[in-house]
Amino acid sequence: MSLLDYEDRVSCVLFAKPCNFRCPFCHNGDLVLQSQHFIPWAEIIDYLKKRGGLIDAVVFTGGEPTMMPDLKEKIIEVRNMGFEIKLDTNGTNPEVVKDLIDSKLIDYVAMDIKNEPKLYAGTCGKDAIALDKIKETINLLMNSGIDYEFRTTLVKEFHENTNFNEMGIMIEGARKLYLQKFVDRDGCIVRGLNEVSQEKAEEYAEILRAHVKQVELRGY
Numbered sequence: 733m734s735l736l737d738y739e740d741r742v743s744c745v746l747f748a749k750p751c752n753f754r755c756p757f758c759h760n761g762d763l764v765l766q767s768q769h770f771i772p773w774a775e776i777i778d779y780l781k782k783r784g785g786l787i788d789a790v791v792f793t794g795g796e797p798t799m800m801p802d803l804k805e806k807i808i809e810v811r812n813m814g815f816e817i818k819l820d821t822n823g824t825n826p827e828v829v830k831d832l833i834d835s836k837l838i839d840y841v842a843m844d845i846k847n848e849p850k851l852y853a854g855t856c857g858k859d860a861i862a863l864d865k866i867k868e869t870i871n872l873l874m875n876s877g878i879d880y881e882f883r884t885t886l887v888k889e890f891h892e893n894t895n896f897n898e899m900g901i902m903i904e905g906a907r908k909l910y911l912q913k914f915v916d917r918d919g920c921i922v923r924g925l926n927e928v929s930q931e932k933a934e935e936y937a938e939i940l941r942a943h944v945k946q947v948e949l950r951g952y
């Protein structure tokens with residue numbers, strides 16, 4: 733249960749596995765690297781039924797929830813119980829996101845923007861990624877009318893001033909971008925990475941404000 737994951741709502745956060753990225757700074761290394769631990773769906777439904785009056789929304793996060801073959805069915809089940817739905821995604825499955833938006837099954841989407849295009853794959857811990865899919869999801873969110881945010885976790889080893897103009901161009905005209913503070917902790921895929929200082933984060937935000945209407949720091 734969380735007060736932070738969906739603004740102004742009390743939400744129940746469901747962590748899906750696996751993920752097609754390996755971001756070194758990921759806090760959910762256990763999920764991403766295929767944990768065998770999971771909560772049976774019936775138990776989750778039971779939990780939600782008992783706390784119906786206390787929870788406003790359910791957040792599907794991960795891992796990468798759009799990789800779940802039965803994500804839509806699960807969202808329908810939860811939505812029919814009266815909860816708002818937020819989806820967190822890395823943007824690699826625009827078809828899934830589009831179907832959920834078209835079916836009016838989700839209320840809010842938070843999508844990661846990892847870095848400028850030429851550094852995107854490396855920042856995700858991959859040799860190559862389908863950047864066209866990421867761009868498709870960006871366009872989808874910006875043009876669908878759904879409430880959304882973009883967000884970037886700032887990591888000293890991956891980000892510097894020169895990245896943010898090109899990153900801003902990727903999301904030119906977007907409504908909202910949060911620059912999130914990284915915290916090194918147990919569960920990270922790679923330990924020992926460093927946070928970006930508040931001063932630097934403010935500099936990055938200023939560069940991005942030339943492209944995005946609202947840029948804010950989160951966690952600073």
Ligand code: SF4
Nearest residue numbers: 751753755758795822
């Ligand atoms: S940060 Fe997100 S996209 Fe990256 S590995 Fe973790 S769950 Fe996947």
